[in-house]
Amino acid sequence: MESSGVRTLGVTWGRLSCASVRLQGDMMKVLGTLLRLFLNWTIINRFFEKWGAGKPLVREGVTPLDQMLDDAAAAGKPLRVMWVAAHPDDESFLGSVLAKASLKCKGPLHLVVLTHGEGGETGKLPEVEEKGLAEVRRSELDEVVKLYNATLSIRRYFNASLPTDSFPYRHDLAAMWAKDGDPATYIANEIRAFRPDVVLTFSPKYGATGHPEHQLASRFTTQAIRMAADANSELEGEPHTVQHTYYMLAKYWLLRIGQMKPDPLPYTETFDLRQPCVDGRRCVDVMADNTRPHRTQNNDMALMRTVNQVFYKQYLHKCDPFTEMEDPYEEWNVRGMG
Numbered sequence: 001m002e003s004s005g006v007r008t009l010g011v012t013w014g015r016l017s018c019a020s021v022r023l024q025g026d027m028m029k030v031l032g033t034l035l036r037l038f039l040n041w042t043i044i045n046r047f048f049e050k051w052g053a054g055k056p057l058v059r060e061g062v063t064p065l066d067q068m069l070d071d072a073a074a075a076g077k078p079l080r081v082m083w084v085a086a087h088p089d090d091e092s093f094l095g096s097v098l099a100k101a102s103l104k105c106k107g108p109l110h111l112v113v114l115t116h117g118e119g120g121e122t123g124k125l126p127e128v129e130e131k132g133l134a135e136v137r138r139s140e141l142d143e144v145v146k147l148y149n150a151t152l153s154i155r156r157y158f159n160a161s162l163p164t165d166s167f168p169y170r171h172d173l174a175a176m177w178a179k180d181g182d183p184a185t186y187i188a189n190e191i192r193a194f195r196p197d198v199v200l201t202f203s204p205k206y207g208a209t210g211h212p213e214h215q216l217a218s219r220f221t222t223q224a225i226r227m228a229a230d231a232n233s234e235l236e237g238e239p240h241t242v243q244h245t246y247y248m249l250a251k252y253w254l255l256r257i258g259q260m261k262p263d264p265l266p267y268t269e270t271f272d273l274r275q276p277c278v279d280g281r282r283c284v285d286v287m288a289d290n291t292r293p294h295r296t297q298n299n300d301m302a303l304m305r306t307v308n309q310v311f312y313k314q315y316l317h318k319c320d321p322f323t324e325m326e327d328p329y330e331e332w333n334v335r336g337m338g
């Protein structure tokens with residue numbers, strides 16, 4: 001009896017110990033989750049948000065893009081979305097929105113990219129030696145385009161080489177690009193062919209990071225939107241008026257701790273990065289996963305994947321390209337990332 005009693009006690013104790021360990025493990029998980037939520041939402045994000053993003057420019061009666069995408073998909077006519085950028089990895093800046101538009105809402109998505117990014121980092125990959133950076137980055141982008149279920153049109157305008165303080169001035173870059181064919185005409189033809197409801201691009205004065213080629217992509221895009229709508233412009237195809245144009249703004253507070261400045265434009269709306277997207281992943285997770293094919297850019301992409309764990313909003317500025325005009329050739333004597 002005694003041995004049996006001891007054995008029973010031992011087994012019971014053992015079970016209790018296991019239960020206790022399990023309880024502790026579960027408790028730790030719960031505590032960890034609570035702490036993360038607390039840090040993410042309550043203190044850091046809420047407290048620092050205004051410091052990072054400033055006040056919104058409130059426009060009454062404007063439906064945010066996030067809502068429009070849902071409404072259009074629910075009505076069985078998902079929005080046609082076009083993203084115009086300078087470099088083969090730029091879609092990562094707005095990947096969560098692109099993932100929702102294409103993968104969640106099942107709308108057509110078209111990416112227009114102006115350079116092959118041959119001035120960027122090589123990631124020290126042997127294939128770059130073999131094929132050249134332009135070709136490798138192009139094939140990396142092709143993989144990403146498949147992940148977003150998108151289509152792609154890419155040009156090979158000049159891409160300024162690192163370091164950033166050796167970049168030509170923005171207006172000089174614009175002139176160099178134009179020598180290879182007017183970028184606005186190229187984008188306008190893409191608009192007439194794809195006929196987007198929504199065009200997304202960088203902001204014209206800062207361009208997410210201060211990169212002059214991001215700013216030019218934005219400036220040529222809004223010029224192209226005006227050209228595409230103009231029945232008198234010498235373009236292929238029928239005129240098309242883009243109904244909704246947005247600049248993505250990098251205004252997240254965390255970016256201000258690094259070297260990045262906040263975009264001077266106020267935001268008019270935000271997009272929820274943590275909303276469910278596809279395959280049980282949130283939009284921000286899809287964006288992070290879809291950065292992986294950019295192997296040559298792994299330094300930047302790894303950083304992007306890490307900081308996006310804290311991001312929960314994408315700031316957007318809805319612009320009117322017919323009244324808010326920013327000349328790509330405007331003289332801007334600031335070198336590098338300005």
Ligand SMILES: [Zn+2]
Pocket residue numbers: 086087089090211214
């Ligand atoms: Zn870029």
